[in-house]
Amino acid sequence: MKKWKSWVDFTLALTSREIKGRYKHVALGFLWLVANPLLQMVVIGLVLQFFPGIRTENYFLFLFLGLLPWNFFSISFSKAVSLFVDERHLIKKAIFPRESLILSLVLSNLFHLLVGFLLVFPFSLTSINFITLVGSMIWIFVFTTGISLFFSSLNVKFRDMSFFVRAIIPIWFYVTPIIYSIQAIPEKIQILLFLNPLTAIIHFFRVSFGVQESVITETGFLLSALVTAAVTCLGVLVFRREQKYFDDWM
Amino acid sequence: MTKLKKKTAIKLEQISKEYTLKHQKPTLVGTLFRLESREKFQALKDISFEIFKGEKVGIIGPNGSGKTTILKLIAGIATPTTGEISTKGRVVSLIELEAGFHPELTGEENIYLNGLIVGMTRAEIDKKYQKIIKFSGLKKFIDSPLYTYSSGMSLRLGFSIAVHSDPDILLLDEAIAVGDEEFRKKSLEKINEFFKQGRTIVSVSHWLDYLRTNCTRIIWVENGKVIKDGGVWVIDSYKKIAS
Numbered sequence: 439m440k441k442w443k444s445w446v447d448f449t450l451a452l453t454s455r456e457i458k459g460r461y462k463h464v465a466l467g468f469l470w471l472v473a474n475p476l477l478q479m480v481v482i483g484l485v486l487q488f489f490p491g492i493r494t495e496n497y498f499l500f501l502f503l504g505l506l507p508w509n510f511f512s513i514s515f516s517k518a519v520s521l522f523v524d525e526r527h528l529i530k531k532a533i534f535p536r537e538s539l540i541l542s543l544v545l546s547n548l549f550h551l552l553v554g555f556l557l558v559f560p561f562s563l564t565s566i567n568f569i570t571l572v573g574s575m576i577w578i579f580v581f582t583t584g585i586s587l588f589f590s591s592l593n594v595k596f597r598d599m600s601f602f603v604r605a606i607i608p609i610w611f612y613v614t615p616i617i618y619s620i621q622a623i624p625e626k627i628q629i630l631l632f633l634n635p636l637t638a639i640i641h642f643f644r645v646s647f648g649v650q651e652s653v654i655t656e657t658g659f660l661l662s663a664l665v666t667a668a669v670t671c672l673g674v675l676v677f678r679r680e681q682k683y684f685d686d687w688m
Numbered sequence: 689m690t691k692l693k694k695k696t697a698i699k700l701e702q703i704s705k706e707y708t709l710k711h712q713k714p715t716l717v718g719t720l721f722r723l724e725s726r727e728k729f730q731a732l733k734d735i736s737f738e739i740f741k742g743e744k745v746g747i748i749g750p751n752g753s754g755k756t757t758i759l760k761l762i763a764g765i766a767t768p769t770t771g772e773i774s775t776k777g778r779v780v781s782l783i784e785l786e787a788g789f790h791p792e793l794t795g796e797e798n799i800y801l802n803g804l805i806v807g808m809t810r811a812e813i814d815k816k817y818q819k820i821i822k823f824s825g826l827k828k829f830i831d832s833p834l835y836t837y838s839s840g841m842s843l844r845l846g847f848s849i850a851v852h853s854d855p856d857i858l859l860l861d862e863a864i865a866v867g868d869e870e871f872r873k874k875s876l877e878k879i880n881e882f883f884k885q886g887r888t889i890v891s892v893s894h895w896l897d898y899l900r901t902n903c904t905r906i907i908w909v910e911n912g913k914v915i916k917d918g919g920v921w922v923i924d925s926y927k928k929i930a931s
Contacts, residue, residue: 459792533764596716682767
């Protein structure tokens with residue numbers, strides 16, 4: 439019981455270190471975290487005006503609700519993959535729960551995501567569906583943590599993992615329905631998109647704010663959930679096996 | 689021999705530790721295409737010993753003999769390739785204590801963060817907070833972010849946190865005293881206090897005279913093996929070979 443508590447204390451302390459450290463001495467610090475997706479939204483939205491097939495109704499809101507979770511995922515994942523190596527001075531010197539490093543990084547970004555969603559609240563088209571909203575938050579947190587654990591653990595032994603991940607992320611952006619809607623894809627291929635859990639997660643974020651009708655099929659949902667579970671289990675397993683030997687490879 | 693029942697603090701059973709020698713960064717591509725040599729290096733070979741509660745142990749040996757590896761295994765930072773290791777109580781090592789500091793956070797915030805890293809609970813840190821600041825002598829600067837500290841100042845803060853963490857087993861690696869002359873004296877006094885308090889202390893050092901006056905047992909390690917294990921006299925036989 440006491441162990442649990444100090445584990446939670448420690449993870450939260452690292453999380454607040456992340457958040458505070460980033461914004462402490464930056465004027466208007468919190469503005470920066472919304473400025474980025476906002477700018478992306480404006481630029482992409484304006485450019486795509488000239489391609490009428492892609493834009494959906496309420497396109498700016500639609501886009502913003504895709505960009506927020508995407509930014510959360512891509513920023514967390516790309517930073518996490520080299521995190522154990524970046525923090526090697528700590529890992530080599532002290533014994534503490536290593537998973538807290540990853541968890542605190544993802545949690546601090548989750549905090550930013552939450553702030554971002556608070557800003558969307560006034561623009562919601564219908565009353566906000568908190569069940570799907572909270573559910574999607576948990577889902578994206580679990581998936582991001584799982585995949586981060588997997589690649590960051592491997593990156594200690596195989597340093598080219600971080601190159602691989604950073605190469606794959608921009609491509610991942612295009613196979614996720616962020617700037618386009620799932621409905622724009624031929625039905626036969628739609629199901630393939632759900633191999634990527636972010637497809638389902640972003641879909642539910644949009645549903646929460648009434649931007650999109652729920653069109654997700656049962657198979658699509660199950661597929662995304664299954665992939666999430668598999669990736670997360672694998673991540674935890676690999677991490678548990680490898681973490682004992684992190685110091686050897688630093 | 690005393691008949692007192694001794695309690696085991698640290699136990700190493702047939703410990704071996706093998707490292708893979710790396711000449712460049714390890715990569716997956718390199719491994720798959722066998723571009724990298726994966727030579728093995730035995731840092732420790734089948735080592736066993738037991739350290740009892742309250743013993744002051746000094747580990748000596750030439751560079752690269754495996755001393756630091758032993759400390760890392762005891763601290764739990766590294767895991768042995770084969771063998772079993774067990775420790776009782778809170779293990780704190782006094783090696784580069786400022787590793788967990790964050791430059792953007794204040795001294796106060798860093799005390800909490802580093803305190804948690806060395807294994808204290810929040811309540812414990814609250815209780816010892818004033819003592820930590822007093823010992824470090826950094827009262828004036830405690831609200832300033834750490835990047836404004838000199839390296840000596842962060843060393844002092846780190847040391848102060850570690851010694852107040854109330855360790856059962858204390859690991860000392862080389863840098864036994866830190867900071868300027870005055871703080872060096874203070875920290876040596878503090879360590880000497882630990883020596884008197886019946887805590888278990890394991891130190892690795894080339895400063896043989898220091899070990900001679902402060903340790904009750906010396907373990908001589910060379911090439912990953914224990915050469916001699918006994919009283920302070922081990923230092924003399926070590927010196928004979930070395931010179």
